[in-house]
Amino acid sequence: MTRRTERVERLIVEEASAIILRELKDPRVGYVTVTGARVSPDLSHARVFVSVLGDAEAKERTMNGIRSAAGFIQRLLAGRVQLKVIPHLEFALDETLDRGLHIMDLLKRIEDERKEDAGEGPAGGGAAPPGA
Numbered sequence: 001m002t003r004r005t006e007r008v009e010r011l012i013v014e015e016a017s018a019i020i021l022r023e024l025k026d027p028r029v030g031y032v033t034v035t036g037a038r039v040s041p042d043l044s045h046a047r048v049f050v051s052v053l054g055d056a057e058a059k060e061r062t063m064n065g066i067r068s069a070a071g072f073i074q075r076l077l078a079g080r081v082q083l084k085v086i087p088h089l090e091f092a093l094d095e096t097l098d099r100g101l102h103i104m105d106l107l108k109r110i111e112d113e114r115k116e117d118a119g120e121g122p123a124g125g126g127a128a129p130p131g132a
Helices: 005-024 056-068 072-080 096-116
Strands: 032-039 044-052 088-091
Touching: 005 032, 005 044, 005 072, 044 056, 056 072, 056 088, 072 088
Parallel strands: 044 088
Antiparallel strands: 032 044
């Protein structure tokens, strides 16, 4: 990845965030955080990753609203940035946070099971070791 594509990605994240937060009035769009962007080497396409707060239905509703406003967001972006070509924007749900929380939950369960197997119980307290 070149410095130019990195700069364009950062610029898209900043401006798309501001546009979604301040300009987008779609009632389907809930609490959204733009988490990143990946731009093609020729800068013609950009995938913008967003994290959405809420349940699966809220996420789907919000993503539908954002995707339907992609042209509007792209038009406003064109007026705010100094690029010869404005990348075609594609929005994707960033589920990194959800996956991270799921992994943490799994690790916690494994830890609790190991403690139970060792006789400690899930809270860490329990029977004293033999000979104590």
